[in-house]
Amino acid sequence: VTKRPSKKTAVEPPKVDADELAFLATYDASVYARPSVAIDVAVITASDGALRTLVVKRAEHPSKGRWALPGGFLAMDESLDQAASRVLSQKARLENIYLEQLYTFGAVARDPRTRVISVGYFALVNAARFEQAVQSKQNDSLVATVFVPWEGELGGIVELLDQQGKKLPTAFDHAEMLGLAVKRMRGKLDYAPIGFQLLGDTFTLLELQKVHETVLGRAQNKDSFRRRMLNSGLLEATGKLQDDVEHRPAELYRFVRRSAV
Amino acid sequence: VTKRPSKKTAVEPPKVDADELAFLATYDASVYARPSVAIDVAVITASDGALRTLVVKRAEHPSKGRWALPGGFLAMDESLDQAASRVLSQKARLENIYLEQLYTFGAVARDPRTRVISVGYFALVNAARFEQAVQSKQNDSLVATVFVPWEGELGGIVELLDQQGKKLPTAFDHAEMLGLAVKRMRGKLDYAPIGFQLLGDTFTLLELQKVHETVLGRAQNKDSFRRRMLNSGLLEATGKLQDDVEHRPAELYRFVRRSAV
DNA sequence: AAAATAGTGTCTATTAGACATTATTGG
DNA sequence: CCAATAATGTCTAATAGACACTATTTT
Numbered sequence: 193v194t195k196r197p198s199k200k201t202a203v204e205p206p207k208v209d210a211d212e213l214a215f216l217a218t219y220d221a222s223v224y225a226r227p228s229v230a231i232d233v234a235v236i237t238a239s240d241g242a243l244r245t246l247v248v249k250r251a252e253h254p255s256k257g258r259w260a261l262p263g264g265f266l267a268m269d270e271s272l273d274q275a276a277s278r279v280l281s282q283k284a285r286l287e288n289i290y291l292e293q294l295y296t297f298g299a300v301a302r303d304p305r306t307r308v309i310s311v312g313y314f315a316l317v318n319a320a321r322f323e324q325a326v327q328s329k330q331n332d333s334l335v336a337t338v339f340v341p342w343e344g345e346l347g348g349i350v351e352l353l354d355q356q357g358k359k360l361p362t363a364f365d366h367a368e369m370l371g372l373a374v375k376r377m378r379g380k381l382d383y384a385p386i387g388f389q390l391l392g393d394t395f396t397l398l399e400l401q402k403v404h405e406t407v408l409g410r411a412q413n414k415d416s417f418r419r420r421m422l423n424s425g426l427l428e429a430t431g432k433l434q435d436d437v438e439h440r441p442a443e444l445y446r447f448v449r450r451s452a453v
Numbered sequence: 454v455t456k457r458p459s460k461k462t463a464v465e466p467p468k469v470d471a472d473e474l475a476f477l478a479t480y481d482a483s484v485y486a487r488p489s490v491a492i493d494v495a496v497i498t499a500s501d502g503a504l505r506t507l508v509v510k511r512a513e514h515p516s517k518g519r520w521a522l523p524g525g526f527l528a529m530d531e532s533l534d535q536a537a538s539r540v541l542s543q544k545a546r547l548e549n550i551y552l553e554q555l556y557t558f559g560a561v562a563r564d565p566r567t568r569v570i571s572v573g574y575f576a577l578v579n580a581a582r583f584e585q586a587v588q589s590k591q592n593d594s595l596v597a598t599v600f601v602p603w604e605g606e607l608g609g610i611v612e613l614l615d616q617q618g619k620k621l622p623t624a625f626d627h628a629e630m631l632g633l634a635v636k637r638m639r640g641k642l643d644y645a646p647i648g649f650q651l652l653g654d655t656f657t658l659l660e661l662q663k664v665h666e667t668v669l670g671r672a673q674n675k676d677s678f679r680r681r682m683l684n685s686g687l688l689e690a691t692g693k694l695q696d697d698v699e700h701r702p703a704e705l706y707r708f709v710r711r712s713a714v
Numbered sequence: 715a716a717a718a719t720a721g722t723g724t725c726t727a728t729t730a731g732a733c734a735t736t737a738t739t740g741g
Numbered sequence: 742c743c744a745a746t747a748a749t750g751t752c753t754a755a756t757a758g759a760c761a762c763t764a765t766t767t768t
Binding site: 227268298309311 | 557
């Protein structure tokens with residue numbers, strides 16, 4: 193490998209000064225004009241073989257009438273994580289559920305009113321708690337089905353469907369945000385304990401498999417799925433069995449935090 | 454994390470109104486008090502078996518005298534990605550290199566002057582271009598070796614060392630930011646074509662292996678590494694050989710974008 | 715008994731790691 | 742020839758997928 197850096201170029205311009213000036217110019221500008229910082233949270237659950245999320249109908253422009261993720265503006269006395277928790281609590285009536293920062297969206301014209309940077313989060317909750325929280329939802333919000341039109345971790349936008357399977361128009365870049373959340377979930381599912389976040393305290397191996405299949409968007413081999421999960425060290429048998437099924441009841445398992453990787 | 458807005462009484466208040474009020478309060482606050490949005494870029498290269506990065510000595514408080522990642526404030530007319538490119542260009546004299554958004558840091562007191570949200574990026578560049586860019590660096594900046602005190606994808610902060618191996622004090626949360634960059638790189642290395650970003654246009658399989666070992670922090674099996682890389686479809690043999698080595702020259706390969714996953 | 719799912723055992727294909735062997739260059 | 746690394750071939754261990762079979766519950 194030949195690497196011969198041509199050390200002595202002819203004339204070096206005074207780079208330090210140029211840099212300083214550029215920096216100061218930018219710094220001053222930022223002092224007088226700061227963007228708004230918003231937080232948007234994709235609350236995701238899995239039920240009946242589909243991912244679902246809570247969306248709110250926008251009452252005002254921009255994106256008036258379109259469906260947006262629950263969100264809000266960052267207050268000066270709260271961290272980003274705290275703001276996401278607050279949004280989750282205020283807009284979705286959910287507390288203490290899995291919450292992870294996703295990506296920060298900052299296209300110049302993503303909100304035509306003013307410059308808005310949005311820090312996207314996603315939250316995972318099991319179907320029962322999601323249903324319960326959504327019971328008291330306002331009539332401007334809706335549970336939408338997340339349709340993922342791409343396979344694997346290809347990525348891209350998703351579509352939101354109402355209960356009749358009709359496509360819902362999405363606000364801002366929130367279809368992209370949700371797509372990124374799905375992509376992230378698919379990527380982490382095999383090595384991080386996030387599938388459990390979509391289930392209750394105890395669950396059967398088949399229920400866990402269904403959740404994985406819903407997130408991944410494809411069927412899983414039953415035998416090797418069982419083996420992988422049981423060998424992962426993340427599951428603990430409770431010794432209890434299902435009691436409300438009309439066939440042989442399966443054993444219930446519990447998620448246990450593993451000590452180390 | 455429990456933040457009940459305790460608006461009115463213990464009896465369930467009208468939820469819509471409470472929500473609206475809370476939202477409007479937050480919105481109004483944000484109109485009058487907005488955080489500054491900064492961009493910090495970890496420029497990373499691999500050479501001599503170690504990861505290296507460019508850091509700048511802070512001339513002013515806060516973190517005066519400590520070493521910070523190149524950064525700047527977001528301007529109103531540029532996207533986050535554009536701002537990161539600009540910082541890369543202005544502070545590191547690098548253009549058109551791999552750049553990826555990492556994470557957004559928003560602890561309330563991370564900058565004692567004022568509320569600052571920082572969107573962290575990392576950039577990857579091969580050793581030759583890094584060296585060349587760093588030739589013209591200002592005397593308040595430095596190439597530091599990144600020491601990763603944890604294994605695998607455990608994560609955590611890293612340490613920055615000068616050429617004598619002495620630990621450098623780091624500014625703000627930048628040691629955490631760099632740690633996250635390393636963790637991200639380790640996680641993506643096996644399935645995303647990012648190792649190539651640390652190499653020149655052509656490279657031998659051994660050079661590629663060294664880069665992977667440097668990023669991962671552990672040795673790779675030579676045989677299976679070759680097989681994996683050659684089967685990945687990401688490499689194309691150039692037919693050319695090394696010409697400045699004192700042993701059998703290895704074939705040079707080139708990175709090719711794969712059509713689909 | 716029939717239906718339905720739970721759970722186990724085994725075979726095979728694939729892949730990674732280990733190791734040996736041959737090939738090719740410069741000194 | 743020797744030293745050094747490139748490149749290939751083969752054996753083994755681990756793992757995922759496929760399939761068959763047995764087990765247990767309700768109707």
